[in-house]
Amino acid sequence: xxxxxxxxxxxxxxxxxxxxxxxxxxxxxxxxxxxxxxxxxxxxxxxxxxxxxxxxxxxxxxxxxxxxxxxxxxxxxxxxxxxxxxxxxxxxxxxxxxxxxxxxxxxxxxxxxxxxxxxxxxxxxxxxxxxxxxxxxxxxxxxxxxxxxxxxxxxxxxxxxxxxxxxxxxxxxxxxxxxxxxxxxxxxxxxxxxxxxxxxxxxxxxxxxxxxxxxxxxxxxxxxxxxxxxxxxxxxxxxxxxxxxxxxxxxxxxxxxxxxxxxxxxxxxxxxxxxxxxxxxxxxxxxxxxxxxxxxxxxxxxxxxxxxxxxxxxxxxxxxxxxxxxxxxxxxxxxxxxxxxxxxxxxxxxxxxxxxxxxxxxxxxxxxxxxxxxxxxxxxxxxxxxxxxxxxxxxxxxxxxxxxxxxxxxxxxxxxxxxxxxxxxxxxxxxxxxxxxxxxxxxxxxxxxxxxxxxxxxxxxxxxxxxxxxxxxxxxxxxxxxxxxxxxxxxxxxxxxxxxxxxxxxxxxxxxxxxxxxxxxxxxxxxxxxxxxxxxxxxxxxxxxxxx
Amino acid sequence: xxxxxxxxxxxxxxxxxxxxxxxxxxxxxxxxxxxxxxxxxxxxxxxxxxxxxxxxxxxxxxxxxxxxxxxxxxxxxxxxxxxxxxxxxxxxxxxxxxxxxxxxxxxxxxxxxxxxxxxxxxxxxxxxxxxxxxxxxxxxxxxxxxxxxxxxxxxxxxxxxxxxxxxxxxxxxxxxxxxxxxxxxxxxxxxxxxxxxxxxxxxxxxxxxxxxxxxxxxxxxxxxxxxxxxxxxxxxxxxxxxxxxxxxxxxxxxxxxxxxxxxxxxxxxxxxxxxxxxxxxxxxxxxxxxxxxxxxxxxxxxxxxxxxxxx
Numbered sequence: 086x087x088x089x090x091x092x093x094x095x096x097x098x099x100x101x102x103x104x105x106x107x108x109x110x111x112x113x114x115x116x117x118x119x120x121x122x123x124x125x126x127x128x129x130x131x132x133x134x135x136x137x138x139x140x141x142x143x144x145x146x147x148x149x150x151x152x153x154x155x156x157x158x159x160x161x162x163x164x165x166x167x168x169x170x171x172x173x174x175x176x177x178x179x180x181x182x183x184x185x186x187x188x189x190x191x192x193x194x195x196x197x198x199x200x201x202x203x204x205x206x207x208x209x210x211x212x213x214x215x216x217x218x219x220x221x222x223x224x225x226x227x228x229x230x231x232x233x234x235x236x237x238x239x240x241x242x243x244x245x246x247x248x249x250x251x252x253x254x255x256x257x258x259x260x261x262x263x264x265x266x267x268x269x270x271x272x273x274x275x276x277x278x279x280x281x282x283x284x285x286x287x288x289x290x291x292x293x294x295x296x297x298x299x300x301x302x303x304x305x306x307x308x309x310x311x312x313x314x315x316x317x318x319x320x321x322x323x324x325x326x327x328x329x330x331x332x333x334x335x336x337x338x339x340x341x342x343x344x345x346x347x348x349x350x351x352x353x354x355x356x357x358x359x360x361x362x363x364x365x366x367x368x369x370x371x372x373x374x375x376x377x378x379x380x381x382x383x384x385x386x387x388x389x390x391x392x393x394x395x396x397x398x399x400x401x402x403x404x405x406x407x408x409x410x411x412x413x414x415x416x417x418x419x420x421x422x423x424x425x426x427x428x429x430x431x432x433x434x435x436x437x438x439x440x441x442x443x444x445x446x447x448x449x450x451x452x453x454x455x456x457x458x459x460x461x462x463x464x465x466x467x468x469x470x471x472x473x474x475x476x477x478x479x480x481x482x483x484x485x486x487x488x489x490x491x492x493x494x495x496x497x498x499x500x501x502x503x504x505x506x507x508x509x510x511x512x513x514x515x516x517x518x519x520x521x522x523x524x525x526x527x528x529x530x531x532x533x534x535x536x537x538x539x540x541x542x543x544x545x546x547x548x549x550x551x552x553x554x555x556x557x558x559x560x561x562x563x564x565x566x567x568x569x570x571x572x573x574x575x576x577x578x579x580x581x582x583x584x585x586x587x588x589x590x591x592x593x594x595x596x597x598x599x600x601x602x603x604x605x606x607x608x609x610x611x612x613x614x615x616x617x618x619x620x621x622x623x624x625x626x627x628x629x630x631x632x633x
Numbered sequence: 634x635x636x637x638x639x640x641x642x643x644x645x646x647x648x649x650x651x652x653x654x655x656x657x658x659x660x661x662x663x664x665x666x667x668x669x670x671x672x673x674x675x676x677x678x679x680x681x682x683x684x685x686x687x688x689x690x691x692x693x694x695x696x697x698x699x700x701x702x703x704x705x706x707x708x709x710x711x712x713x714x715x716x717x718x719x720x721x722x723x724x725x726x727x728x729x730x731x732x733x734x735x736x737x738x739x740x741x742x743x744x745x746x747x748x749x750x751x752x753x754x755x756x757x758x759x760x761x762x763x764x765x766x767x768x769x770x771x772x773x774x775x776x777x778x779x780x781x782x783x784x785x786x787x788x789x790x791x792x793x794x795x796x797x798x799x800x801x802x803x804x805x806x807x808x809x810x811x812x813x814x815x816x817x818x819x820x821x822x823x824x825x826x827x828x829x830x831x832x833x834x835x836x837x838x839x840x841x842x843x844x845x846x847x848x849x850x851x852x853x854x855x856x857x858x859x860x861x862x863x864x865x866x867x868x869x870x871x872x873x874x875x876x877x878x879x880x881x882x883x884x885x886x887x888x889x890x891x892x893x894x895x896x897x898x899x900x901x902x903x904x905x906x907x908x909x910x911x912x913x914x915x916x917x918x919x920x921x922x923x924x925x926x927x928x929x930x931x932x933x934x935x936x937x938x939x940x941x942x943x944x
Contacts, residue, residue: 413832442834455825458931459847468843472835503930516829523833 094162095265095298096145096184097121101159103140103149114140116322117158122266127292127299129313129330131306131345133538134509137322138302142268144169146186147176163266182212185259187252189271194255195243201227201254202239208261226257231287248401249280253287260291267292268300273308277400277565279609282625285311304538306349307611310334310618318342331615348540349613350568356575358590359393366391366527366559367412372421372431374404374411374583381407383583385421389527392553394560396574396591398567398606404583405563409529412561413447414438425527443473446520450532452512456504462490462515463500469522476523489518493548510541517548521556529561534569546573567610571595579603604628660927660936667923670916677913681736684729688712692730693881696721701899716901719891724905731883731906734795738884739864742802747857750807754814755841755849759822769815772808780805781870788876798877802864809860810853817849851925858921862914885910 103115115137122128132138143149145161145168160167163184168176188194196204205226206219214222220239227235230253243251252272259267269288273281289312292299301313309316309330316333318326318341325339337343365388374382381404389395397405410416412423412430423430425441433441449455456465466486470477477485487497493514504512513533520528530549534542546569552558564570570577571591578588579602587600598604608625612618661668685692691712702709702717704724712723753772757765775783784801791797821827822845830840869886871877878884885906892902926932 415828415831439834442832445832447829447832449825449829451825455829457826457830457844457847459929461930468830468835469833472833472839505931519829519833 093123093125095122095124095164096300097162098141098145099160099162101141101144101161102157103137103144104155104157106153106155113322114154115144118319118322118324119159120317120324120327122298122300124265124298125292125296127289127301127312127314129301129303129309129316130319131303131309131316132319133304133345133540135321136319138304138319139270140322142186142270142300142302145268146180146184147173178212181208181264182262183264184266184268185262185264186268186270187255187259187272189274195251197243200240200242201246205254205258205261208258212262214262222261223257226261227254229291230254230257230260231283232257247280248276249284252276252280252284256284256287256291260295263295264297266298266300268302270302271304272301274303274305278567278611279400279605281308281611282311282609288312305611306334306346306539306613307618310613310615311611311622318345334614345540346613348543350539350543350546350566350572355571355591355595356394356573358592359390359575361390363390365389366426367561368424369408369412370422370424372408372411372423373419374407374416375419380583382411382418382421385580385583385585387578387585387588389559389561391526391559392557393576394549394553394562394574395576395578396562396564396570397578397580398564398570399580399586400565400606402582403580405580406531407583408580409447409531409561409563413445413529443476443523444526445529446523446525446527447529447531448513448516448520448533451536452509452516453504453536455516456512456519458504461501461503462486465504465515466490466500466519466522469519473523485522489521490515492521492552493518494544508541510537510545513537513541513545514548517545517552521552524556525558527559527561529563531563532565533562535564535566542569549573567595567607568612579606601628657927660933661923663936664923664926666919670919670923673912673916674920677732677736677909680729681732685733688726688730692722692726692883694722696723699723701895701902703899704901704905715905716899718888718902719895719899724901727883727888728885728906728909731885731888732909734878734882735865735868735884735886735910738795738798738802738868738878739861741799742806742864742868743857743860745799745803746806746860747810747853749803750810751814751846751849751853753807754811755818755845757811758815758818759837759841759845765815768811772811775804776808778805780867784867784871785874785876788871793876793879795878795882798868798871801871802867805867806860806864809856813852813856814849817852818845821845821848847928851928854924855921858914858917861917862910865910865914 098121099119101115101118102113105112105114118141120128120130130138130141140149144156149156156169161169163179168179195201202220202223205223206216209219209222210216224235224239227239232238232250232253243254246254267288272288273284276284285308288299291297299312301308303309313330316328316330317324318333318339320341326333326337326342333342334346337346367389369388370386372382372385373380385404385408387395397408399405407416411418414430418431421431425445428437428441430438430441460468463483463486466489467482470482470485486500490497490499495511495514495518499507504515507515534545537545549560550573553560562570562574574591576588577591577594579586579594579600581602586602587594587598594603595607598607605628608621608628612621661671696717697720699709699713699717699721701719702713702721704714704716707714710723712726715724715728717723718727753768757768783805787801788797827840827844830844835843865886868877868884869890872884872887873890878887880887888906889903889910892899892906895902923936926935
């Protein structure tokens with residue numbers, strides 16, 4: 086695989102090292118990294134957060150702030166010329182024109198006050214294209230990336246598009262000048278699985294058409310399996326493994342790669358369903374929620390048994406988060422009931438609700454935002470005891486906080502720190518400890534692990550499972566990631582447009598789904614195995630053929 | 634478990650000091666400008682508290698031979714080192730004595746307007762819509778009045794005492810805090826940690842004071858320090874119109890106003906009290922800047938790890 090002709094080589098990074106000088110000393114973000122990208126090839130850089138996978142791409146586009154950053158060694162050859170030795174003016178000519186980039190979050194990278202047509206055209210005019218012809222060219226591009234009604238939508242603003250459409254717009258913008266290299270930094274992480282599959286298919290199609298080199302930065306082995314020809318695995322700023330996608334997956338050499346592959350969800354045993362006859366801890370019937378004309382929840386009925394994990398899956402906008410908020414009375418339901426141990430949560434008055442709060446807790450999606458940045462960990466966890474003084478006497482608080490921290494795998498000396506001093510996975514553990522402080526019976530996890538790295542996801546899920554068996558907790562587990570759900574849940578509920586499409590034991594949903602929507606969801610989720618992924622792609626195309 | 638900790642080295646730990654006062658002092662020492670400012674403010678405060686007690690007689694004693702005496706004449710007594718005013722009273726002594734009224738009026742007005750404005754803003758931002766409407770329209774009414782006009786009316790009806798001056802100035806500054814506090818509250822209330830607190834069953838006062846106020850507070854304290862200067866000047870404007878502080882009571886603002894006719898011949902009459910105003914407000918700004926970092930756990934390390942270069 087290294088034997089390609091040298092004249093095909095678009096980009097070559099040689100022995101690149103980047104340091105960041107912070108007030109605690111120097112951080113070696115990238116150490117002695119070398120890789121190359123050929124014409125028409127897709128190279129994936131795989132790594133978890135903090136592995137330095139984005140830094141080399143930033144170095145190519147001159148996006149590293151210097152200082153504190155410093156490129157200490159190495160060269161970046163674009164068509165044989167070292168871009169690091171070029172003048173800033175020359176580099177600006179390369180950026181956007183020959184090398185383009187798309188980002189993870191298409192919302193924050195589109196300017197909300199300009200129409201999308203203007204923003205795409207700007208890329209072209211900035212590189213000296215004639216203003217008159219840009220509009221026609223923009224419409225053509227929008228059509229090319231599969232945006233419907235390109236002629237009218239060109240004057241629309243970013244907020245008028247969905248996440249997937251925004252990412253298409255970003256791609257159109259990146260492709261405006263027919264770049265030789267497209268750098269995609271986690272292009273589908275913020276998107277739903279079905280949309281992710283579409284975007285990846287689009288990228289592949291465009292690549293075949295233009296012959297550009299695609300550099301894909303990702304943490305998701307599924308994405309690698311779907312599109313990458315070759316993969317570079319990075320850990321703590323160093324390359325630990327390179328090879329073709331299937332080589333790396335089937336025959337990993339480095340222990341880190343092995344660990345990464347082992348941590349992938351969706352491979353293990355599925356849980357057996359619990360005895361349906363048990364009295365449910367939560368029973369929701371005909372729950373409905375309207376936002377004006379929009380129906381967010383439409384006659385939703387479900388049960389959660391004691392000690393059971395019920396997963397709710399669906400794409401964004403399917404109403405799964407609204408369901409969680411309605412049960413917790415963060416939003417008021419329009420109609421319906423939710424019986425928790427026989428008491429209706431929806432019609433409950435404030436006094437009863439306060440008592441029930443102890444029994445139902447929530448773990449939020451983003452632990453960075455769900456912990457008050459100005460409170461110490463002790464304050465965060467012990468707040469439960471302040472609010473509910475009958476749980477524990479004040480003199481036992483400290484001991485209990487220690488115990489809770491140890492229960493979630495942290496140390497008791499962590500309690501005087503503040504949330505920002507922890508990593509994402511640790512913060513989520515703190516959030517779980519806070520939920521446990523109230524000794525709840527039911528925990529609602531709203532995308533509780535989606536913001537975390539794969540190996541940390543596995544750890545947090547293992548923790549949740551252990552707590553379930555120790556304390557007999559029930560979980561209402563809201564997620565969009567099907568492989569995760571497959572490993573974790575007893576029962577799965579599939580939602581679409583505020584309605585429950587299908588529900589059943591996890592084995593049934595994954596092995597014998599009844600509804601097309603469920604089948605589509607499962608087909609769209611990416612397997613880390615390139616061979617299986619190739620099969621799935623075929624299935625998906627078939628399904629698309631059947632629906633259209 | 635250990636490997637998750639490698640992800641983010643816990644480098645943010647400052648020197649472990651168990652005594653929070655010592656830690657605050659060290660953070661203050663690490664920001665030299667803030668340290669100087671705090672020292673200066675403490676001196677001003679000391680002047681304000683004990684100055685009039687010792688120097689009142691000296692500051693009001695007229696000495697017609699020393700009218701508009703120039704500064705830096707070290708052959709005279711120390712109180713004349715900054716010169717004398719139009720009636721031959723020593724400027725240095727007068728500035729020290731005037732500190733009391735100045736600081737009392739400014740601090741009082743800022744304090745009351747901040748407390749009232751912030752409370753109303755938090756209530757308007759977090760509780761019911763109707764209450765919010767009532768409070769906001771009230772603020773609009775205050776803002777619609779020219780503040781000087783309001784002050785003139787109130788001070789005509791009431792006595793023009795120091796205390797009434799504080800009230801008038803406080804009322805006119807309330808909307809600033811109210812609007813800021815409300816705007817920030819509207820944003821913070823949607824954050825996830827507020828929802829998390831709600832799920833735990835936290836009461837409304839607890840959410841407001843424990844979760845929202847600490848996030849909003851740094852912005853308000855910054856406005857308050859800027860306002861301090863504004864209030865000092867507003868007070869001098871009122872005094873200049875003759876409805877503020879009445880002689881023989883003095884404030885720095887009044888001294889500036891009294892020195893105005895002599896600007897061409899005796900600049901020091903206005904200059905020294907003006908300098909006092911400038912230095913005080915500048916110190917307050919520097920201290921508020923320091924406080925913003927010191928109060929934010931995520932920024933505090935900047936003050937704890939000084940000495941190593943950051944770039």
